[in-house]
Amino acid sequence: MKKYLYSDETLFRNGDLFEIDYVPEEFHFRESQMKDIALALRPALHGRRPLNIALRGLPGTGKTTAVKRIFAEVEETTPRLVPVYVNCQTDTTKYGIFSRIFAALSGHPAPLTGIPLRTLIGKVGRTMSERGVVVSVCLDDANYLLPNRVLNGVLFSILRLHQEFPGARAGVILPMSTMDVKLPQELDSGVLSVLQLREIFFPPYREEEIAAILGERVRRGLYPNVVSDALLGLIVGQTMRSGDLRVGLDLIRQSALLAERDGRTAIREDDVLAAYEVSRFVQLSASVRALTPPERSLLYVIADMAVGAGSYLSTGAVYDAAAEKMAMSYSSFYERLRKFDQMRLIELSHVAGNGRTREIALRWEPEKVREVCG
Numbered sequence: 001m002k003k004y005l006y007s008d009e010t011l012f013r014n015g016d017l018f019e020i021d022y023v024p025e026e027f028h029f030r031e032s033q034m035k036d037i038a039l040a041l042r043p044a045l046h047g048r049r050p051l052n053i054a055l056r057g058l059p060g061t062g063k064t065t066a067v068k069r070i071f072a073e074v075e076e077t078t079p080r081l082v083p084v085y086v087n088c089q090t091d092t093t094k095y096g097i098f099s100r101i102f103a104a105l106s107g108h109p110a111p112l113t114g115i116p117l118r119t120l121i122g123k124v125g126r127t128m129s130e131r132g133v134v135v136s137v138c139l140d141d142a143n144y145l146l147p148n149r150v151l152n153g154v155l156f157s158i159l160r161l162h163q164e165f166p167g168a169r170a171g172v173i174l175p176m177s178t179m180d181v182k183l184p185q186e187l188d189s190g191v192l193s194v195l196q197l198r199e200i201f202f203p204p205y206r207e208e209e210i211a212a213i214l215g216e217r218v219r220r221g222l223y224p225n226v227v228s229d230a231l232l233g234l235i236v237g238q239t240m241r242s243g244d245l246r247v248g249l250d251l252i253r254q255s256a257l258l259a260e261r262d263g264r265t266a267i268r269e270d271d272v273l274a275a276y277e278v279s280r281f282v283q284l285s286a287s288v289r290a291l292t293p294p295e296r297s298l299l300y301v302i303a304d305m306a307v308g309a310g311s312y313l314s315t316g317a318v319y320d321a322a323a324e325k326m327a328m329s330y331s332s333f334y335e336r337l338r339k340f341d342q343m344r345l346i347e348l349s350h351v352a353g354n355g356r357t358r359e360i361a362l363r364w365e366p367e368k369v370r371e372v373c374g
């Protein structure tokens, strides 16, 4: 075995398996959810509109993976249904989202600017209508579009394409990791009545499921004996503690890198414990990376205040502090807070009996948030 390890000086058989956008070859424990998604798409195989579905489940429960696998199968199987995957953390405008749909239909990117939104939507609608293809749009992490009611506007346009362009049929898939989104409050009744959303639930993985998933990844991604069974048990325990499978995947990667750096051929307990101090923040780091610079500055202000203040901050105090550093209306300040809440960076709660005042609690250690934002 050492022959392999020393020849290319790595413990990784295939490092790609630990990248965050990796779509696993084996996708166990999600059989019923995959069937439900397939069932919703099936009408499209006969040229009919797919059912609209929401995929609900905590972070790391396989929602994105499920969609990517089904969409890959659709692409292999039929040209009648065109799948469009949109990451709403990066595509946050109606123009951006219709550009994705246009690109999927035409095979080349839409002009970044220069044509009005109406013209872009018209191109999409006409193409669908003329070619008779059905479109399934996955708005991944759709809850990111709730501030400023972007989601409402996007759904309105997608679901009503057929009115202006006869035969243009489209359905949506809405994966959401926040369990407390109440769509009836977020969407107009006109949108809701067309949407008729069915919910597919992704429960958290149980301990033995996490053990099986991580064990599989270790077998495929690392050389044999790099991770002992006992250490895999420790990694599974830490993953359960953090509540996100991604932490476990990152933990394996970071631990192996630490061992590799020391020129060892197996990871040790202290590698895992040291790696946990990095890996448990994978979600925080990913969320902060997805923020715009002004959003990041606002989060920094909140973290900075929270370092001194303890548990709760009032929205008024934070607005005053932030307004000294950046130009921002109260309403755009509040929409940013709503976005942080959706991203599980903060928890925004009402203060009983006081209309406009809310309390803000950071969900992560303030020092760490400051570090990541800084």
Ligand SMILES: Nc1ncnc2c1ncn2[C@@H]1O[C@H](COP(=O)(O)OP(=O)(O)OP(=O)(O)O)[C@@H](O)[C@H]1O
Pocket: 019, 020, 021, 022, 023, 024, 026, 027, 028, 029, 030, 057, 058, 059, 060, 061, 062, 063, 064, 065, 066, 141, 175, 176, 177, 213, 245, 246, 249
């Ligand atoms: N059943 C599974 N088998 C193997 N790997 C899995 C499984 N479920 C999830 N994963 C892995 O866990 C990671 C997180 O999964 P995924 O991105 O699908 O979660 P999610 O539900 O979309 O989370 P979020 O709400 O944070 O977007 C991915 O890297 C994926 O490879």
Ligand SMILES: [Mg+2]
Pocket: 063, 064, 065, 140, 141, 175
């Ligand atoms: Mg996801």
